[in-house]
Amino acid sequence: MLRQNWWKIVAVLLLVYTIIAGFLGGVPAKPILNETIRNLYFHVAMWFGMMVLFTVSLVYSVLYLRSNNPVHDIYALEYAKGGIVFGCLGLVTGALWARYTWGSFWSNDPKQLGAAIALLIYFAYLVLRNSMTDIDKRARIGAVYDIFAYAMLFPTIWIIPRMVESLHPGGMGNPALDTHDIDSRMRLVFWPGAVPGWTLLGVWITTLRIRLALLAEKEQMTEPAEKKLQHA
């Protein structure tokens, strides 16, 4: 699956469709939102991509704890990194949108805070891994923390921001993905185009990084042997 091409072509086609239809397609005219409603195709899709990548990372962490296979650890790490990149992009696109609708890039909205905390939790994952030098220990403790972090992600971005007052679309009667708020033209771009397109792009980037990491590890494993041969 990693090396096959068809899904990469699908990803590119979906993204081309998303960008063209996203910028040129019709959108409902809403007060305040106006044309910024098109940010839905980019900002919201980033969070979908982030959740998918973090979930895959969780699965590989569980697999690592069951199998102790170092390849699973590389997968878990790179998927977590991919998720972090998407999370950062989600924050940035959200902040840009907030500049034009709420008036400032950052306004301590609970959704913004929740997303920032979620990213901090995953940054801590990277720091924790780097604090250990023993490879096996790093992989095992990293996997344990990854599972714990994923569990804490849910209250941070899914539960608590919904329980407090927020200006963000989807809460307190603000428009969001609801049937009343986006019409069928937008849904036709968002669900078949943006969400799978960006997610596939994230997986593509991550698989490239995984292949690079695997190659680097292979080189590390074989290098001493070659040197030994040269000495002999």
Add this chain to the structure above:
Amino acid sequence: MSRVAGNVIMARLLSGKLPEMRRQGTFADKILTISLIIGANCGALHKIFQGIRSLNQIYVLFKKDLMLEIRQQYSFYGVLLYVASTIFVLYLAMGQPEGVVWKGLFWMIQLFVCVNAVAKSFLQEGRGRLLYFYSITGAANFILSKLLFNALLMLLMSLLSMGLFVLMLGNPMPEPGLFVLISCLGGISLSLVFTFLAAIAARAQQSAAMMAILGFPLVIPQLLLLSKVSNIAFAELQGGLGWMIAVLAGLDVLILALSVILFPFLWKD
């Protein structure tokens, strides 16, 4: 039969490993021996009494932590002094603040108290002693005894710092009784998270710094919920607070379950 032998060895080694216990306390030593004999008897019928046995192991491990604490009185008074001096400095700096500030300061102090009180629970166990515990008991029993002990410690600390807060920074709450309950819940919730993080951080280098890096983002949701829930005691009633308490309790259960499931992997080396 081997289980009985294991328990006898455990009793012998416990008194050997922790000489301060043996030297000082005859009464406490007797209690320990009695509880270990109970453990041995339960071990003989371990097929039937497996549950009781592991409860007994948790109890013995918990008792060991408690006794160490009572003998050394290091972390309790250390943290107590920390709390008292911090609150005193706050009093000097701010006098008696109003409700919102009071509430915010209280939870911040709780956070730092928890880091200080809980962090040492795994650091104090040397490598050899951990290996020894590994050979006599299950990982789940070990982490459960630590969680229990730290929850108790934090419960005590929450009540004490609550008392000190009221004494020095005044009492802005119309309903202090409710706040006592909330601070107990908060203390236990924080201690659960930090116990598990201490177990992780103890394996990494520079564990003290690691605790803060790992812990602060992870407890923000809980602190947010706690400070919302404590509005009950300030009589600023709003909707959905019952739900928040439910979410907090759910989080505690989740952390408890994850600790028991994941701790065995942290332990193997």
